[in-house]
Amino acid sequence: MTQNEAFMEHAPIINEKRCTRCGRCVEVCPKGIVVLRDDAVAYGRAGCMRCAHCYAVCAFDAISFDPPLVAPSFTSFPYAEEMVQPGKVRPGDLVNLLRSRRSVRRYAERPVPDEAMADLVAFAVTAPSGSNCQRWEFTVVNGRAKVEALGRSIGDFFTRLNRLVANPIVRALSVLVAGMKLVRYYRDHYASVAWGLEQAAAGRDPLFHGAPGLIIIHGRTDGSTPLEDAQYAGYNICLLGHALGLGSCFIGYAVEVLNRDTKLRRSLEIPPGNRVLAVIALGYPAVRFLKPALRNDYTVQWL
Ligand SMILES: Cc1cc2nc3c(=O)[nH]c(=O)nc-3n(C[C@H](O)[C@H](O)[C@H](O)COP(=O)(O)O)c2cc1C
Structure with a gap:
């Protein structure tokens, strides 16, 4: 393998006939x-992260990838791909949209269609990720009975944990190990978990709030920034969910x-080497917020 061929591994494929050597890529x-x-597009070094910025600025469709990169497709809502240039969205609309997404803790019994859940995942992966690692994997738990069963198992874990830490001798000894x-x-957390367990014993769902669906984001943690990546993907899910009425x-x-x-x-079939990075409850809301989010005052330092 020549050095150039080695550099080409995973790198964009340049269609020489279409390429005008404009240099934008x-x-x-x-x-x-x-x-x-020498006035030709060549490969300078290895290590392409397949961000496809080169593809996105090429006006001559001269760039492709192997394996190919895919654009998202959605089935639960109409979607026509369109590039929205900076400054072309009304900032106030964006701010109101983001401020109107709230954490929902009351859900209607209405189930979420599988198509909507699949679309949420398809949109999640459009989030940015450190070094474009995209090491996220998704587990969809759709159906209230399945969510309830998981909630019960998690409740059992907390019951055992709270029983253990309630003992001051155990707490003291645990410091050593x-x-x-x-x-x-x-x-x-002890007190709020104890309260949650009381709620659960009374037939309420303080963990998943009665949600009929969950998306669990997990993955290997050898990427650059797996936790951050999962949070961005999760936030995408929340935002598209809002647009879908969820x-x-x-x-x-x-x-x-x-x-x-x-x-x-293991019961959720999460691969052994994967760490769980985010869990998002989803469902049609049984609460109607009348005002957008407020936040604490904040500190900002200008240098
Ligand atoms: C990483 C993370 C973990 C969270 N965990 C929980 C949780 O376990 N239970 C819950 O009811 N809310 C949870 N929340 C929701 C926060 O409480 C909520 O985002 C915050 O109160 C602000 O409210 P808002 O999302 O409605 O604007 C979590 C939020 C984040 C970002």
Whole structure:
């Protein structure tokens, strides 16, 4: 294999007949993969992350990828791909949309169609990811009975955990083997989990809030920024969910338990090497917010 051939691995394929050597792809390549050499587009180095910026600026359709990159397709709503240039969305509309998405903690019994869940995942993967790693994988749990069953198993985990940490001797001894983890859990979460368990015993669902569906985002953690990537993908799910009339809520408590309970992860068919990165409850809201989100005042420093 020549050096140029090695550099070409995973790199964009340049159609020599279409390429006009305008150099736009060279200007945008963040890694110096495509270069202009002797007035021809060549491969400068290996390490293409398949971001396809070169493809996106090429006016002559001279760039493709192998394996091919795919655009999302949706079945639960009409979609016509269109490039919206910077400044071409009314900023106030965007702000109102984002401020109107709220964490929904009351859901109607109406099930979410599988097509909508599939579209949420298809849109999730359009999120940015560190080094374009896209190491996210998705598990869709659709149907109230399945969500309830998972909620019960997570409740059982918390029951065991709370019983354990309620014992001051266990907390003291745990410092020797597990550091401050259990002590911190007792301080920060014990009381609210105990309250949640009481709610669950009374037939309510303080964990998933009665949601009929969940999307679990998991993946290997050897990418650049797996947790951040999953949060962006999850936020995409929440935003498209809002547009589809769905409410959503990140469920951090479920993430914590799933990462500690191997049997539960196995029951969800999450691959052994994967870490759970986000859990999002979804369903048609049974609450109507009348005002957009407010936030704490914040600190900003200008230099
Ligand atoms: C990473 C993360 C984890 C969260 N975990 C939970 C959770 O376990 N249960 C819950 O009801 N809400 C959870 N939330 C929702 C937050 O409480 C909510 O985003 C925050 O109160 C702001 O409200 P808003 O989303 O309606 O604007 C979580 C949010 C994030 C970002």
